[in-house]
Amino acid sequence: MSRVGKMPITVPQGVDVKIAADQITVKGAQGTLVRAANGLVSVKQEGAVLSVAPANESAEANAMSGTMRALLANMVNGVSKGFEKKLNLVGVGFRAQAQGQKLNLQIGFSHPVVKEMPAGITVTTATPTEIVIKGADRQVVGQLAAEVRAIRPPEPYKGKGIRYADERVVIKETKKK
Structure with a gap:
C-alpha cells in the first residue's frame, strides 16, 4: 500500500466532512470544497480521523489511494487555514x-x-x-x-x-x- 495513503488525516475542530457515494464535501471556516469520490478508493471517517484505503489490490488503486489522501488533506487544510x-x-x-x-x-x-x-x-x-x-x-x-x-x-x-x-x-x- 502507498506510504502516503497509509497516513491518517486528522480533522481539526470546526471542520465538517461528509462522505457520500459519489462525492466528498469538506466544510470549514474558509469555505466549502467538494471532490468527486473515486471508485478505486474507500474513504472512512472515525471520529476526527479520515482514513483512505485502496478498494482492491490493483496497482492503480494503490496509487490512487495516495493521491486521494493528499487531495483530502489539502481540502481539510484549505478550509481550516487556507x-x-x-x-x-x-x-x-x-x-x-x-x-x-x-x-x-x-x-x-x-x-x-x-x-x-x-x-x-x-x-x-x-x-x-x-x-x-x-x-x-x-x-x-x-x-x-x-x-x-x-x-x-x-x-x-x-x-x-x-x-x-x-x-x-x-x-x-x-x-x-
Whole structure:
C-alpha cells in the first residue's frame, strides 16, 4: 500500500466532512470544497480521523489511494487555514493594484492588464510590487498564481517580470564581442 495513503488525516475542530457515494464535501471556516469520490478508493471517517484505503489490490488503486489522501488533506487544510501564494514584480514602473475581484497590472505593456479572480479567491497588494493570492482550494490558488506569472515571466538578462516570492532567477551573462 502507498506510504502516503497509509497516513491518517486528522480533522481539526470546526471542520465538517461528509462522505457520500459519489462525492466528498469538506466544510470549514474558509469555505466549502467538494471532490468527486473515486471508485478505486474507500474513504472512512472515525471520529476526527479520515482514513483512505485502496478498494482492491490493483496497482492503480494503490496509487490512487495516495493521491486521494493528499487531495483530502489539502481540502481539510484549505478550509481550516487556507493557502496563499506570493508574487513579486521586478522592473521599473511595474505596479499591481487589487480592485475587488480584479487584479490590475501595469507591467511594461502599452496597456494595463486586468485579471479576473474566480469565486473564493482573494487578491491583495500590500505594496505596488507585491501580490498575495489567497484561497481555500490549493489547486486553484497555484493555477491562478501561475497564470499571473505567465503574463510576464522573469526574463534571464535583467530579471524583470513577475516571479514567485521564493523564486531565484539565474541571470545570464550578456554576449561579448
